[in-house]
Amino acid sequence: GAGVSQSPSNKVTEKGKDVELRCDPISGHTALYWYRQSLGQGLEFLIYFQGNSAPDKSGLPSDRFSAERTGGSVSTLTIQRTQQEDSAVYLCASSSNTDTQYFGPGTRLTVL
Amino acid sequence: QKEVEQNSGPLSVPEGAIASLNCTYSDRGSQSFFWYRQYSGKSPELIMSIYSNGDKEDGRFTAQLNKASQYVSLLIRDSQPSDSATYLCAAEVGGTGRRALTFGSGTRLQVQP
Numbered sequence: 001g002a003g004v005s006q007s008p009s010n011k012v013t014e015k016g017k018d019v020e021l022r023c024d025p026i027s028g029h030t031a032l033y034w035y036r037q038s039l040g041q042g043l044e045f046l047i048y049f050q051g052n053s054a055p056d057k058s059g060l061p062s063d064r065f066s067a068e069r070t071g072g073s074v075s076t077l078t079i080q081r082t083q084q085e086d087s088a089v090y091l092c093a094s095s096s097n098t099d100t101q102y103f104g105p106g107t108r109l110t111v112l
Numbered sequence: 113q114k115e116v117e118q119n120s121g122p123l124s125v126p127e128g129a130i131a132s133l134n135c136t137y138s139d140r141g142s143q144s145f146f147w148y149r150q151y152s153g154k155s156p157e158l159i160m161s162i163y164s165n166g167d168k169e170d171g172r173f174t175a176q177l178n179k180a181s182q183y184v185s186l187l188i189r190d191s192q193p194s195d196s197a198t199y200l201c202a203a204e205v206g207g208t209g210r211r212a213l214t215f216g217s218g219t220r221l222q223v224q225p
Contacts, residue, residue, distance in 0.1 A: 033212055042116075042200055042217040043156070056212060091155055099144050099204070101213065103155040 002026070004104035006092050012110045013082055021077045021107045025094030032075050033101060034067055036088040043091060049075065082111045115139060115205050118216035126224050131188040133219050135201030138182065145177060146213065147186045148200040156200055160186065191223045 005024040013019050025032050034046040045059035049069045060066070064082075069075040079086055089108050093101040116137050125131045133147075144163050148156035160175040162168045162184065168175045174187040184203075188195055198220045202213040 035215075040217075042118075042215040043202075043213070045212045045214060048212040059212070099146070099161060100158055101146075103157070106155050 004092055004094050004102055006090075006104040006107050008107060009105065010108045010110075012112065014112050015084060016081055018078065018080045019082055019109065021079075021090050021109070023075045023077070023092030023094075023104060025073065025075070025092070026096075026102060029094035029096050029102075030072070031095045031101075032069055033093045033095075034075070034077050035091045035093065037091060037106075038088045046077070046090075079109075082109075084111050087111045114216070115214045116201055116203050116216040118199075118201050118219045120217060121220040122222050123219055124222045124224060125191050127191060127193060129191050129223075131191045131195065131221055131223070133186040133188075133199050133201075133221065135184045135186075135216055136182055137184065137201075137203045137205070137214075139203065139205045139214075140179075140182065142203040142205055144204040145175075145184045146202040147173075147175060147184075148202060148215075150198045150200055150218065152197075159199070188221075191221075193223045193225050196221055196223045 007022045030051045032049045035043040037043050047067045048056040064080045067077045089106040091106045092104045095101045118135050146161045147159045150156045162175040162177045172189045176185045198218040200218045201216040205214040
């Protein structure tokens with residue numbers, strides 16, 4: 001079946017612009033996670049959605065970052081007034097009731 | 113102190129040898145641990161999960177967990193050049209119900225033909 005999909009695969013933007021990154025989880029997966037990975041680094045947790053519960057936003061690095069998940073499926077991560085330090089690969093993962101998280105291919109964000 | 117720590121490597125082993133990858137974690141409440149493999153430019157893929165003390169084997173891979181020492185390891189037997197990748201250790205940190213993972217920075221493994 002289809003895995004986690006993300007779009008766009010690459011995004012180049014200018015400092016100060018807003019960007020939206022999209023994640024389509026595996027059908028039926030109730031949990032959705034956003035992480036980011038800077039060059040040569042491990043993954044940094046950003047935000048976690050589980051069903052209809054309030055999201056865990058504890059990993060968001062600043063109030064410029066926000067995310068929503070509509071209808072319990074697709075999620076959008078929005079970064080406002082992008083900064084150069086926001087450049088990274090943004091990874092989305094989803095899981096069912098098990099612990100296994102399946103990752104999408106990521107969106108490579110470059111802020112000039 | 114990072115919550116999940118790994119030696120960044122690179123760890124270089126000859127083809128056919130055993131590769132041993134290690135990871136320590138700081139949260140004694142962590143119950144679930146994972147090893148992901150990440151090829152350059154690709155997203156992580158799950159190799160092993162482990163929840164109980166002891167060993168868990170799956171093919172050429174063995175995960176080992178020692179909660180008293182807060183230590184997780186991954187052994188790869190009969191290493192192949194295709195195993196060359198970065199291996200990420202991850203733990204559920206922050207108590208039950210918080211399913212997001214905390215990752216180490218990864219160990220780069222190089223298997224020499």
